[in-house]
Amino acid sequence: MYLTDEERAWLAGDAGPATRRALEIVVALARIYGAERLIPVESVQISGVSYRNLGDAGVEFLRHWVEEGARVRVPTTLNPAAMDMVDWTAQGIDADFAAHQQEVLALFSAMGVGGGAPVPTCTPYLIGSRPAMGAHVAWAESSAVVFANSVLGARTNREGGPGAIAAAIVGRTGAYGLHLDAQRRSTVLVKANDPPRTIADYSALGALVGQQTRNAVPYFVGLPLDLEEPLLEEKLKALGAAMAATGSVALYHVAGITPEARADPQLAATGETLAVGPLAEGYAALSDPADSDAADIDLVWIGCPHASLHEIAYVAAALDGRTLRIPLWVTSARPVKAVAEMQGLVAKIEAAGGRVFADACLAIGPVRELGYRLVATPSAKGAYYLRNLAQVSVQFAPLDACLEAALR
Amino acid sequence: MKEQEDAVVFMGRVIKDGVAEGEALVSPEPIGFLGGVDGATGLVTERGHPLEGQSVAGKVLVFPGGKGSTVGSYVLYQLARNRLAPAAIINQESEPIVAVGAIISDIPMVDRVPIARIRTGDFVRVAGSEVTLWPAGTRAAE
Numbered sequence A: 001m002y003l004t005d006e007e008r009a010w011l012a013g014d015a016g017p018a019t020r021r022a023l024e025i026v027v028a029l030a031r032i033y034g035a036e037r038l039i040p041v042e043s044v045q046i047s048g049v050s051y052r053n054l055g056d057a058g059v060e061f062l063r064h065w066v067e068e069g070a071r072v073r074v075p076t077t078l079n080p081a082a083m084d085m086v087d088w089t090a091q092g093i094d095a096d097f098a099a100h101q102q103e104v105l106a107l108f109s110a111m112g113v114g115g116g117a118p119v120p121t122c123t124p125y126l127i128g129s130r131p132a133m134g135a136h137v138a139w140a141e142s143s144a145v146v147f148a149n150s151v152l153g154a155r156t157n158r159e160g161g162p163g164a165i166a167a168a169i170v171g172r173t174g175a176y177g178l179h180l181d182a183q184r185r186s187t188v189l190v191k192a193n194d195p196p197r198t199i200a201d202y203s204a205l206g207a208l209v210g211q212q213t214r215n216a217v218p219y220f221v222g223l224p225l226d227l228e229e230p231l232l233e234e235k236l237k238a239l240g241a242a243m244a245a246t247g248s249v250a251l252y253h254v255a256g257i258t259p260e261a262r263a264d265p266q267l268a269a270t271g272e273t274l275a276v277g278p279l280a281e282g283y284a285a286l287s288d289p290a291d292s293d294a295a296d297i298d299l300v301w302i303g304c305p306h307a308s309l310h311e312i313a314y315v316a317a318a319l320d321g322r323t324l325r326i327p328l329w330v331t332s333a334r335p336v337k338a339v340a341e342m343q344g345l346v347a348k349i350e351a352a353g354g355r356v357f358a359d360a361c362l363a364i365g366p367v368r369e370l371g372y373r374l375v376a377t378p379s380a381k382g383a384y385y386l387r388n389l390a391q392v393s394v395q396f397a398p399l400d401a402c403l404e405a406a407l408r
Numbered sequence B: 001m002k003e004q005e006d007a008v009v010f011m012g013r014v015i016k017d018g019v020a021e022g023e024a025l026v027s028p029e030p031i032g033f034l035g036g037v038d039g040a041t042g043l044v045t046e047r048g049h050p051l052e053g054q055s056v057a058g059k060v061l062v063f064p065g066g067k068g069s070t071v072g073s074y075v076l077y078q079l080a081r082n083r084l085a086p087a088a089i090i091n092q093e094s095e096p097i098v099a100v101g102a103i104i105s106d107i108p109m110v111d112r113v114p115i116a117r118i119r120t121g122d123f124v125r126v127a128g129s130e131v132t133l134w135p136a137g138t139r140a141a142e
Helices: A005-011 A017-032 A051-068 A095-110 A142-150 A161-170 A199-213 A232-246 A259-263 A279-285 A309-319 A334-342 A345-351 A380-390 A399-407 B002-006 B072-081 B096-104
Strands: A038-040 A044-046 A076-078 A172-174 A188-192 A218-221 A273-276 A299-302 A328-332 A355-358 A374-377 A393-396 B008-011 B013-016 B019-026 B060-063 B088-091 B109-111 B123-127 B130-134
Touching: A005 A017, A017 A038, A017 A051, A017 A161, A017 A172, A017 B013, A017 B096, A044 A161, A051 A095, A051 A161, A051 B072, A142 A232, A161 A172, A161 B096, A188 A199, A199 A232, A199 A273, A199 A279, A199 A380, A199 A393, A232 A380, A299 A399, A309 A328, A309 A334, A309 A345, A309 A399, A328 A334, A334 A345, A334 A355, A345 A355, A374 A380, A374 A399, A380 A393, B013 B088, B013 B096, B019 B088, B060 B123, B072 B096, B088 B096, B088 B123, B096 B109
Parallel strands: A044 A076, A188 A218, A188 A273, A299 A328, A299 A374, A328 A355, A374 A393, B019 B060, B060 B088, B088 B109
Antiparallel strands: A038 A172, B008 B130, B013 B109, B019 B123, B123 B130
């Protein structure tokens, strides 16, 4: 593999042990994936932030790397934590767990992530980190990766946890996979037999496509979308996040909508065509049977990936003047929550008995330990990880149905 | 001398540069470190795994490649902190979990070595890309 003089010097230790270790990781991954060289990246997005997933060994390693002098060389954002870093007591998180999670955030701050004050979110693109079409980045969160590649036309592979930190420290990643033109062509043509309408419908469609195509590059035709569509980004965000959860899709195209499909009509796959539907199958695939142990929904979760301002506004309007009978949590990026507060949306949700938490992701949080057993969510990704990581039962349903269940 | 006559040398691909040696512990099956190896004891804990119940500590651990959760990288780090890490790792074909784990834990690692030629109990030395193998018994006088 070709390395520059600077890269050789870093591997020899000229820039200190933390940079050497980081470059060793980036080079090893580049070799494994057959890259011929490294390329500079404009930004990095790091996953593996939850103390619940990192464990003590992960935290110990991060501390060791910081002590070696690990500092990021490019703008870097951070995935959600297991809790709201301010309002964790309202979530019922215990102080010992919170202390560990706070230490993780402090370590990333010490590395210079987020300019030393990271904003934990899975939607960096909703708070200003929006790479341009063709820009090379190294992002790790699977739903952000698929958004950056597909909706923005930027270029990133699905980086792993330590691999993304390493990329941030050296400002480079291997030139392989989705950084290369040839890998960005679609591999399967997808037709939705049952046209999606709501954001949750796009999530259900994504769940089915992800299950059936695994790591393909789907090219959607015939979706009822146009560029003036209300909530277009929310729909594309939901579609991608679902495919990245039930499959490992990192890039998709939508005819006439996504930037690369608009720029190059030749991207469309020839050959295999997948007809998908009905959407009810997508909802059912990620829902536990109604006759399971937990007979009644005890929590509604909205905001996977983190809710946009539009999504928060929709919930606020639906709950305005009403009273929830069970907890309803909306998760979002802290700056998005701040705007929602200024617009009075958070007050409406709280008046109904709901909460808007920032920084947090329930799928990687201690949901089961908090006593919840059956969670309803309009997100396929949320449902998938609640079952597999948080280990609670789930109802994946349209947003209106989730809200009605909480109000009934 | 005898060890020179019996030794076999393979050239692999460096994943983590370094020099280490020890007795080979060979698994014909992939290893998933998260849930598969106990970071506190060094014992393989995966039910039904060919190495179940054996310790990886100080061994030259030879297996086709990694599997399972990406958090497995940190289990290797935990083993290293507890001085229970393998002395070196040899894979048929490396994948990111074990590769990253070896790098963050300073465990010399090579891949693209014909691992079917290595048996548990053989004595193995890893030095950069070079793997030297003494079949079991031939280096007993060391």
